[in-house]
Amino acid sequence: MSLKRLLHGRFxxxxxxxxxxxxxxxxxxxxxxxxPTRKTNHVAGTMGAKVADSLPCAATQQLRDIRIHDPxxxxxxxxxxxxxxxxxxxxxxxxxxxxxxxxxxxxxxxxSWANAAHGTWAPEAWYYNxxxxxxxxxxxxxRVLATASTNGQHCGDCGQVWQNxxxxxxxxxxxxxPMGPFELLNLDSPVAPSSHMTLDGTLYVDPDGxxxxxxxxxxxxxxxxxxxxxxxxRDGAGNLTGRGQGDPIYLFKGSDAPWYxxxxxxxxxxxxxxxxxxxxxxxTNSNELLMFWTSYRKxxxxxxxxxxxxxxxxxxxxxxxxxxxxxxxxxxxxxFRTFADxxxxxxxxxxxxxxxxxxxxxxxxxxxxxxxxxxxxxxxKQRTDxxxxxxSHWVWPRP
Numbered sequence: 001m002s003l004k005r006l007l008h009g010r011f012x013x014x015x016x017x018x019x020x021x022x023x024x025x026x027x028x029x030x031x032x033x034x035x036p037t038r039k040t041n042h043v044a045g046t047m048g049a050k051v052a053d054s055l056p057c058a059a060t061q062q063l064r065d066i067r068i069h070d071p072x073x074x075x076x077x078x079x080x081x082x083x084x085x086x087x088x089x090x091x092x093x094x095x096x097x098x099x100x101x102x103x104x105x106x107x108x109x110x111x112s113w114a115n116a117a118h119g120t121w122a123p124e125a126w127y128y129n130x131x132x133x134x135x136x137x138x139x140x141x142x143r144v145l146a147t148a149s150t151n152g153q154h155c156g157d158c159g160q161v162w163q164n165x166x167x168x169x170x171x172x173x174x175x176x177x178p179m180g181p182f183e184l185l186n187l188d189s190p191v192a193p194s195s196h197m198t199l200d201g202t203l204y205v206d207p208d209g210x211x212x213x214x215x216x217x218x219x220x221x222x223x224x225x226x227x228x229x230x231x232x233x234r235d236g237a238g239n240l241t242g243r244g245q246g247d248p249i250y251l252f253k254g255s256d257a258p259w260y261x262x263x264x265x266x267x268x269x270x271x272x273x274x275x276x277x278x279x280x281x282x283x284t285n286s287n288e289l290l291m292f293w294t295s296y297r298k299x300x301x302x303x304x305x306x307x308x309x310x311x312x313x314x315x316x317x318x319x320x321x322x323x324x325x326x327x328x329x330x331x332x333x334x335x336f337r338t339f340a341d342x343x344x345x346x347x348x349x350x351x352x353x354x355x356x357x358x359x360x361x362x363x364x365x366x367x368x369x370x371x372x373x374x375x376x377x378x379x380x381k382q383r384t385d386x387x388x389x390x391x392s393h394w395v396w397p398r399p
Contacts, residue, residue: 064388185242
């Protein structure tokens with residue numbers, strides 16, 4: 001697939017979806033202000049939380065009928081309701097299958113660096129220190145960082161500036177409810193340095209209780225996209241300010257994935273962008289720190305979820321790359337825990353992702369039950385009873 005087609009596929013996120021995660025202590029109900037003695041597993045939802053008996057809205061639309069990009073679902077232990085964020089809106093459900101109509105939770109304020117007309121990508125809502133924080137990637141195409149020296153792929157000696165670059169980055173807004181309205185904390189710039197084109201920022205809280213934003217540094221700017229992290233600034237009460245603190249740290253680059261060229265023909269005339277998308281975390285009971293992230297393989301013809309592992313168990317790594325987890329043009333996965341039931345008193349860990357990335361079909365959410373294996377987290381089965389899609393045969397490792 002050509003880069004031009006790629007740009008008109010993955011990067012036209014007109015219908016971006018939230019990833020919404022509440023960080024809880026593994027095995028202990030809690031919130032994201034975990035201290036050094038509490039191990040967070042970075043899965044959305046509180047272990048053992050109960051679902052609500054009813055919704056304050058009519059759940060008239062099934063998940064299979066909702067067009068969505070970058071899905072994530074937050075099981076809120078306060079209300080007992082699942083929240084699904086999409087663009088600047090949210091939907092609610094109590095069974096993961098039937099959902100209410102979307103309601104607006106965020107409006108870009110006057111004076112913001114971002115242009116509301118240029119889209120909202122991959123929003124999240126995290127519960128941290130007693131508040132809900134909305135993370136989303138905003139843009140301003142009128143604030144140019146660099147202009148490409150030539151058009152098209154066969155650019156010759158065009159250096160690092162091979163695509164037009166503009167302001168793009170994740171912001172943080174705050175509210176007292178998962179329904180918002182969320183208020184932008186920093187109107188002047190995104191969290192990461194404004195000279196960096198970044199996206200898909202997600203909250204990570206380390207074992208010492210320090211909050212970080214982990215994000216993708218765009219292949220559009222880097223060619224070999226990276227995953228990076230920046231500490232988040234807090235005020236005297238421990239609340240996030242919407243600003244980064246200090247310089248970002250580098251975790252790994254897209255081309256580190258050993259499977260990049262597998263089963264694909266290399267086009268010598270095409271500059272290969274190494275895409276990095278959607279980082280999310282899981283810490284196992286054996287204290288292994290895992291990161292699921294998304295890229296393209298087969299020389300940019302197939303969107304896949306893959307797995308990285310920190311050999312130190314620390315965010316700073318070093319990180320080693322493992323095999324793909326889900327293939328067949330499906331990706332941007334995130335994790336959450338279902339509400340408890342009689343069969344699963346602690347809830348079930350689930351992965352959500354979107355399908356049909358490079359296809360002509362409408363993108364929808366797929367849901368997978370996950371199982372911890374001691375050192376890893378693997379796919380147990382697809383919940384086609386909830387997502388309504390045909391079962392995927394491209395889940396690894398195969399039984």
